[in-house]
Amino acid sequence: MSLRKDRRALNRHVQLRLNFALLRCRNFQWSSEVERAARFIRKHAQGKRITLVETNEDPIVFSGISHTEFAEIVQSRVVQDVKRYGKVFFLDLDGDGARPVLHFGMTGNILIKGEEHLYYKEGPKKTDSTWPPRFSKFILHLSGTESTSGSETQIAFTDARRLGRIRLCKEPMKEPPISLLGFDPIQSMPDPDEFSRNVLRRSCPVKALLLDQSFSAGVGNWVADEILYHSHVHPEQRCNTLSSDQVAALYKNTSYVCQTAVSLDADPSKFPDNWLFNHRWGKGKKKHATPLKLPSGQPATIKWLKVGGRTSAFVTELQKVQSSHLNKDSGHVLHEGDEESSLTSLSDVEESARLPKRKVLSNLLGLLGNN
Structure with missing residues (x-):
């Protein structure tokens, strides 16, 4: 009887940890x-x-x-x-x-x-x-x-x-x-001062912070890239190195991108032409009738890298970071042969989810399934 109770307690603990991992993923x-x-x-x-x-x-x-x-x-x-x-x-x-x-x-x-x-x-x-x-x-x-x-x-x-x-x-x-969960950009956007404090006290790459659901609830991978693109912030720049102008731009564009997407009923065909979203899929292999342009009117250069296991698209001319700000262990530029998720572009699929190793996760799910 004691063993059965211990097993049930373990299963409840594993389920809670797994649910939290899935939430943070x-x-x-x-x-x-x-x-x-x-x-x-x-x-x-x-x-x-x-x-x-x-x-x-x-x-x-x-x-x-x-x-x-x-x-x-x-x-x-x-x-x-x-x-x-x-x-x-x-x-x-x-x-x-x-x-x-x-x-x-x-x-x-x-x-x-x-x-x-x-x-x-x-x-x-x-x-x-x-x-x-x-x-x-x-x-x-x-x-x-x-x-x-x-x-x-x-x-x-x-x-x-x-x-x-x-x-x-x-x-x-x-x-x-x-x-x-953290704030919802549609329902409960914090005031600028609170947002700034919560960003600047972190030392992680800014892309990782935007994706952390305990910070901003509902922001997905392409949404984070869109926010960073409009803010002219490199995805690998550390939060505590951002200038006040960069933080203000992040605040403005977090609200802008999320509010716009919701107002358009998440329909990609209605997204603005100047959004990075329309050009980020396929690693540049897909040809677009109207290429993404810089404010000068020149074609933009889109590159891809991984930040914390996530594929990130950015425009090199607009999103720059000093070499001292780069996390040498967490990011590397993707080459032409690399592919982003082959699943839906809007499903915000992570290429290498930061969950337990697949075998361990499978064992956990199997353990839960047997009770």
Whole structure:
């Protein structure tokens, strides 16, 4: 009996550490994409009652609860709203019960039966009308209440790689994972002085700080590059070496890039022409009708390097750093043969995630799955 209790305690400890590692890991969709998903659900579910919950067992994605417990707690409740903070969103249901708190991870998505699927990259879109969809973790059946009307709505949460998380929280904004996050550039941008203090007291590369979810919740890899590009700051420059003008530019452009992307519903086809985003994919192999230009009108030179294991794109003419500021151990310029993630450009995928080694992680997941 004692051994069983110890094993359960160990499993809970491992799950908490793993969840925190996944939270701090930066290989996930970012806030504008999650905001887009939240709006998608709100449009089709707000004011409707959950009449049936279908679930598929997955002890990894369902965190701290079983799939059957999830179904029991959300059954028969009305969706009052859908809210987001950083890369996490939750369904605000009526009643005193816990709320579903959802995190997409790397490949998570929301699908609604009969509606066009959400996509997070440019290029051909494969339409699969199969229902129920593959890799679904739960499907909510919703019907109109006295204040709403319409036919039944079915909403599915899918996740092929099982790095997403489904939790239940009584007060989502006051409990992990949201309580562990830093400011949200859309909802809770700090004042300039607080932002400056929090940046200048760090000694890490500025790119690493922007990606740290305990600092800025929801900023992903390409978003950080975009912020640094508009701020004329090199991704490897150490935070405590930034000038006051550079910090002010970072503050301004963190808000600008995030607010703009959300206002455009995370649709890359609508992003401004002068954004680095439109030119950073493919390591310069993709030809663009309109090349990125410098303020002088001359073509910009885009280079790629790795900072803390992450691919970073920057413009050499605008983003310079003194050699004394370079972290010689953490970054190296990528050569033409190197490839950034072959997954979606908007899924913010990390090439070498700073999680435990794959074998160790596999063993941890296997241990959790056996209980």
